Amino acid sequence: MIEVKDLHFAYGSNPHDTLRGLTFHIDDGEVFGFLGPSGAGKSTTQKILIGILNRYRGTVSVNGLNLQNLNSDFYESIGVAFETPNLYTKFTALENLEFFAQFYGSGTRDPMQLLTAVGLEEDAHTRVRNFSKGMKVRLNFCRSLLNNPKLIFLDEPTAGLDPVNLRKLEALILKEKSRGSTICITTHDMHVADTLCDRVAFIVDGEIRLIDSPRELKLQHGERFLDLEYRDGTSLICTSISMDKLGTNEIFQKILYKYHIETIHSREASLEDVFVKTTGRSLQ
Amino acid sequence: MRLLAALKQDILFQFRHGFYYVYAVLTVLYIITLRLLPETLVYPTLTIILFTDICTLGFTFIGAIVLLERGQNLTESLFVTPLRLHEYLLAKILSFLLLSFASAFFVMLGASVGGHDRMWFVYGAIFSALIYTLFGLVFAARARHVNDYFVKSLGIGLAISLPILAYLRLFDTPLFYVFPTRATLILLDVLDHDYALSEKLFSVASLFIWFLVLSGWVYQRFDKYVRHPA
Structure with a gap:
């Protein structure tokens, strides 16, 4: 589904590359995790895969489409939840979801069902500015699923969640996987990587040091x-x-x-x- | 469909952030001012008010709106949906045009002013609002916060407003005809003064060319700094 070869990227006029020669692939239906400390290049990699950062060197293709040639139709089948919840704060949770749902040509999910799935049904008519960080994260996650995406990008999806909602969200991510979606997660949370990911890539200083399944890694190094x-x-x-x-x-x-x-x-x-x-x- | 959804959201966004209240208060103040003035001063004052309203306020508020949106990280989430960049920009421009135009309309209605050259006047008002909204967008594309926007846009905002000196008969130069504000002032002033057809046609063409150039510039800046920032 995703094929990346020798990916290099530098921000603005920075002479030093933030990403240095990343090569990896993500299979259909896989939950793939980028694991690394802050500033390692995880979110930058994800932003390239999403098509936000396009001044990169190397080859990136998603479903055979070279990302240098993508148009906005690409977003019909992908869902994205950024690390910083980006929502209309003077609008309610339901208004936010209903607004974004209008951009998709194909069928979208019922916003109320999504809100119920993450335990926000009683806050559907509350303005987002009155939400806690954890509630915003859950609403952000709902938005990423609105269009029944085949490919989902989640950047630190569990940041700011209490243990109960953390488990709820993990279960929902695994449910998306069971529907056949491919999921790409960036995280610095070992528990999330261990619980959710089929394979993880360790990324440090813009380089991938290792890619394998969490189980294999734990056995090999134990x-x-x-x-x-x-x-x-x-x-x-x-x-x-x-x-x-x-x-x-x-x-x-x-x-x-x-x-x-x-x-x-x-x-x-x-x-x-x-x-x-x-x-x-x-x-x- | 996407454009309509974005337009509706922009209007609601502006409403909930209080922009409509600000415009309503200003409109009432303009009407009161115009009604209190002696008849000979009504039209010159109207021209100045509309020029200020459309240019200065438009320029200021469009920047504030875009930066409010960026402050909530909304552009990032909008551009990972099928919404096209031109639809996003068009929604911004149309919503703001509506606000500027409604304000101008109610000022004229409330102050009971009108004239025989309304077609030129309306064209001038619409294209001027468009142009100053586009100017605002050019600077908003790269600004990080409101102060940054004002620092970057204030100099240019003042510079392009220089033809007001000619209107006030303080200073004039043929160079002012290059400025879009010269055309704006001529077309907003047609209700009060007679202008040669060639001068009105030149103003219309000038504003249209500015509109085309600025549209392309705004698209390029938003594509580079907002949709694909790096």
Whole structure:
């Protein structure tokens, strides 16, 4: 669906490239994440894929269309939620959605159903200036789905959300994926990348350092050990056991039969560990 | 359909941000002023009022509207929909034209003024409003906030208004005929003074050429700095 080769980009007259030779592809129906610290080039990459920034070098095509040749019809089938919620603050949530829905030639979704899906049905007639940051983020997300997009771009989609709404939004993103949409997410939130993305690209200083699925990365960079905590009388014992031939490991069998196990964890790496190890940078 | 949706939204946007109230108050003040003046001063004052209203206020308010919109990051979201740039600009211009024209119409109606050369006058009022709206858009395209807009546009705004000196008989030069404001002042003044047909035709042509040039410039600036900023 998206094919990018040797992408370079510099802002204005800046002699230094913000993006330096990015090459990647995003398949149909995939949730692809750009993961990196602030200023790494995630949003810039997304703005190029959306067609906002067009003075780039390299090749970018979406559904076989070279983005240098796109016209406004391109936007009939894509949905975008920017990091900063961009909404008419003196208009209500419903008025905002109804206004944007008028620009699409093909059928659009019912704005009230979208508002209900993100828990904003009771605020449909409230002006956006009275919304909290989290409410604006949810409304912004609704707008990106108005036109039943085949390709969705979400820039930091969960920023400012409380845990309940975070889960709600994650479920909605996965629902869009199950409908067959391709979703491109930029985030610096490991949990979001881990939960939602089929593949992630680690991006630092305008370069992609690694692309793989979160699961594969965590396994590759982890250790094949189990960490256990169990009670022996009043004592709490912590131990580690190799996961190789676990079924025949006598110590493991003994602990299982003899003691009360309180915790048991496999020692795969966290996505954050992999990021730090691969890029030498933290995500903040 | 998209143009109508954008136009309706722009009118509502301007209304909810209080622009219609400002214009209503100014219109009432203009009418009161004109009604209090002796008859000989009504037409010259009307010309000055309309010139100020259409040019200065138009120039100022269109910048404020675009910057208010950009302050809410709205342009970014508008240009990732199928809305075309020319539709976006046309909606802005038409909505503002409506505001300027309604104000001018009510001033004329309220002050009970009229004349035999209304066709030239209406053309002058419409194209002048268009041109100063376009001038405002040229500077609004690159301004980051209202102060920035005023700093960038004030010098040019004052410079293009120089032919007012000729109208007030303070200073005149043939160079003023290059300025769009010269044409504006002639066409707004036709209700009060007789002008040669050639002078009126020249004014019409001048405003039309300015309109074409500025339209292209605005499109190019918005495409470069607003739709595809980098």
